[in-house]
Structures are given as C-alpha cells and as structure tokens.
Amino acid sequence: MKAKSSFFNTFKRISPCIFLSAFLTECLFSSPEHFKLSWPTPNPAFAKGQGYSAFLQKTGPDKDFSSGAFGCVRNNGYKFHEGIDLYPLRRDSKGRAIDNVFSSMRGKVTYINRTTGHSAYGKYLVMEHREQGICLYSLYAHLASIEPGLSVGSIVEVASPLGKMGNTASFSIPLSRSHLHFEIGLRLTSDFQKWFDRQSFKTPNHHGNFSGFNLVGIDPIPFYSAYQAKSFKSPLEYFKNLPSVVNVRVKSTRVPDFAKRNPGLFPKIQESNLFHAWDCSFGPFGIPIRLSPSKKPLPGKQIVQITSFDSSVQNKPCRQLVKNYSGQFQLSKQLKVYLELLFGITLA
Numbered sequence: 001m002k003a004k005s006s007f008f009n010t011f012k013r014i015s016p017c018i019f020l021s022a023f024l025t026e027c028l029f030s031s032p033e034h035f036k037l038s039w040p041t042p043n044p045a046f047a048k049g050q051g052y053s054a055f056l057q058k059t060g061p062d063k064d065f066s067s068g069a070f071g072c073v074r075n076n077g078y079k080f081h082e083g084i085d086l087y088p089l090r091r092d093s094k095g096r097a098i099d100n101v102f103s104s105m106r107g108k109v110t111y112i113n114r115t116t117g118h119s120a121y122g123k124y125l126v127m128e129h130r131e132q133g134i135c136l137y138s139l140y141a142h143l144a145s146i147e148p149g150l151s152v153g154s155i156v157e158v159a160s161p162l163g164k165m166g167n168t169a170s171f172s173i174p175l176s177r178s179h180l181h182f183e184i185g186l187r188l189t190s191d192f193q194k195w196f197d198r199q200s201f202k203t204p205n206h207h208g209n210f211s212g213f214n215l216v217g218i219d220p221i222p223f224y225s226a227y228q229a230k231s232f233k234s235p236l237e238y239f240k241n242l243p244s245v246v247n248v249r250v251k252s253t254r255v256p257d258f259a260k261r262n263p264g265l266f267p268k269i270q271e272s273n274l275f276h277a278w279d280c281s282f283g284p285f286g287i288p289i290r291l292s293p294s295k296k297p298l299p300g301k302q303i304v305q306i307t308s309f310d311s312s313v314q315n316k317p318c319r320q321l322v323k324n325y326s327g328q329f330q331l332s333k334q335l336k337v338y339l340e341l342l343f344g345i346t347l348a
Contacts, residue, residue, distance in 0.1 A: 008098055029118040035131060037227050038159035040104050040140065040182050042084045043125040046224065057087035057179035068179070070219040071285065080285070080319040083139065083183035088165050088248060097144065097165040097178035103136045104184065105129045112146060118206040121181065122168030126210045127156060128187070133264020134236040137215060141181035142168050148158040169206035186218035186287060188341040190257045195341055214341060216287050236264040242283035244322045246288070246309040246335065251280045251298045253345045259291050266291040278343070279307070285319045286338055292306070303347065304339060 039046055045054035045197045056068035065103040067073050068085035088097035107129035121141035144166025145316045157167045165180050189195070192214045205211055223238060232238040253275065259266045275293035283289040298305050306329060309322045321335040336347045
C-alpha cells in the first residue's frame with residue numbers, strides 16, 4: 001500500500017463523481033478516450049477525495065480502516081489482502097446492506113459462484129475485460145444476491161448492476177461488517193485444474209479457472225486514481241508502467257496461454273524464432289507485467305534463474321517473491337506457484 005500522504009495527495013486531483021441519474025448513483029468517472037471505469041458501489045466518497053474511513057470496511061471495531069485496503073494489511077502485516085473492502089451506504093430495518101454492486105468496466109461474466117459455503121469469497125462473480133492487448137479480471141465477492149438475469153457469457157456494460165452487497169462467505173462475517181470485496185487483476189492460466197490436481201488440497205476445486213489461487217490482483221486505489229488523473233489511456237499502458245520487482249528466466253519453449261490472452265505484455269514471436277527460455281518480470285506482489293522469449297539457455301538442469309530483484313521491497317512481511325535462505329536468494333513459495341501456473345511446470 002502506498003504511503004497515505006501520497007494517497008491523499010492523489011485524491012486532491014480527483015473531480016467529483018458523475019451521477020448517471022437520481023437513482024443510479026455509482027461513480028462513472030470521465031474517461032480517457034474509449035476506456036470507461038466505474039466505482040463498483042454507490043458511495044461517492046472516493047471520487048469526492050475523501051479518505052479511507054469514508055469507504056473502506058475495516059476488519060473489526062478496534063482495527064484501522066487501512067485493514068480494508070490492499071496489500072499486507074492483516075495480522076500485523078503478515079497476511080495479504082488481494083483487494084479492497086467497501087462498506088454499504090444503506091441498510092434495511094434488519095441491518096442488512098441493500099446497496100447495489102456495479103460492474104467496474106464493460107466486459108463478459110466468466111464465472112458465478114452461488115453457493116456460499118464453497119468459497120471464502122461467498123457468493124461471488126468474476127468478469128473479464130479485454131482491453132487493447134490485455135485481459136483484466138474484476139471480482140465482486142460476499143454478495144447477498146446476484147442479478148437473476150446474469151449468467152456466464154453475459155455481456156455487461158460499465159456501471160451495470162451485478163447484485164447486492166452482503167456478508168456471505170464460507171466463514172462467519174458479522175452483518176455489521178457487510179461489504180463488497182473487490183479485485184482487479186490478471187488470471188494466470190486457463191488450465192488451473194491440472195495444477196490443482198498435483199496439489200494435496202483436501203477439498204475439491206469448485207471454481208474452475210476462477211479460484212483465488214489463479215487470480216493475481218493489483219491495488220485498485222492507485223489504478224482508479226491514475227485513471228481519474230488521466231495518467232493512462234488504456235489498462236495496458238498502466239500495467240506497462242508498473243515497476244518491476246523481480247525478474248526471472250524460465251526454461252520453457254512453450255508459449256503460455258497467459259501470453260496469448262495478454263499479447264500486449266509480450267513481443268510478437270515469429271515461427272522461425274528459436275528460443276530456449278522466457279524472461280519474466282513481476283510487478284508489486286507478483287503481478288506478471290512482461291514476458292519475453294530468450295535465446296539464453298539456463299545452465300545445466302536449472303529450470304528457473306533469478307536474474308534481478310528489487311531488495312527494497314523484501315522487507316514486507318507478506319507476499320514476498322524472493323527469500324533469503326542462509327545467505328542465498330531463492331524463489332519464495334508464492335512465486336513458485338505463479339511460475340507453475342504460468343508455464344505448467346513443477347518446481348521442487
């Protein structure tokens with residue numbers, strides 16, 4: 001999470017939320033060119049430049065509002081939170097949230113989970129958004145209900161209703177902490193089940209390719225802030241400007257389906273081009289931001305090689321990508337999982 005000073009400075013540049021009608025009060029921001037982005041709840045606080053306490057749901061009465069933010073914000077910084085938690089503006093007489101949840105971008109519904117007990121996300125919906133060389137996902141979780149007309153394959157316009165905010169989950173979320181868990185990021189593979197079957201999980205995969213293991217998020221707050229400041233014209237431009245945290249070389253001649261779904265993140269490959277490996281760049285908390293074929297072979301039987309990393313980010317207690325084991329820098333378990341999913345390989 002960025003320092004709060006820069007966060008609030010960014011807020012000062014944000015223009016007021018545009019209300020589409022007296023009844024539809026979601027925030028559809030003025031857009032650069034053709035890409036349109038909407039805040040996923042009716043709360044206009046973010047667009048008005050207000051701070052965390054005006055829209056983030058904290059994890060408990062004695063917790064800071066930043067506990068509802070993205071990043072290493074849980075369990076004294078040791079637990080990672082993949083998205084942001086947004087609280088409701090309106091409740092009924094029984095205290096249940098009645099705010100609508102809205103699509104953040106135009107896209108296709110690619111997954112709906114209507115069985116609360118099957119996921120810590122509870123009832124949740126995933127959309128995918130193909131935007132000029134990149135395929136983003138957005139995820140809306142802990143829903144009380146999902147719009148009855150929606151199904152997998154539905155095309156949804158930006159700022160369209162998806163369901164009602166709630167507190168559903170495979171664990172207990174108090175009614176008083178009803179909220180929307182919201183994510184934006186990239187899906188790693190279209191063959192998740194093959195990786196899942198090699199693991200020793202005690203429960204089945206109910207969610208196909210849309211399990212949380214297969215989804216890597218970015219912090220939505222800087223994304224929305226940069227969009228409102230007109231710092232990028234497309235999501236691809238935003239992703240290309242993310243800082244590289246870790247660079248690795250992976251022995252593989254297979255073009256991962258991630259590259260096929262996100263062609264803007266890797267160079268075009270001619271059929272005649274021979275390569276031995278892939279050079280991969282990972283941004284903050286492991287988001288893949290660049291893949292490039294390499295003609296440089298890895299030594300011996302080595303499958304993965306760390307080529308560089310930013311040591312300044314290694315002091316975070318959670319979601320580390322490189323670990324120092326007895327003076328030697330090696331891949332963290334988290335980064336190994338990401339590489340296994342991206343390339344279909346198995347790492348010891």
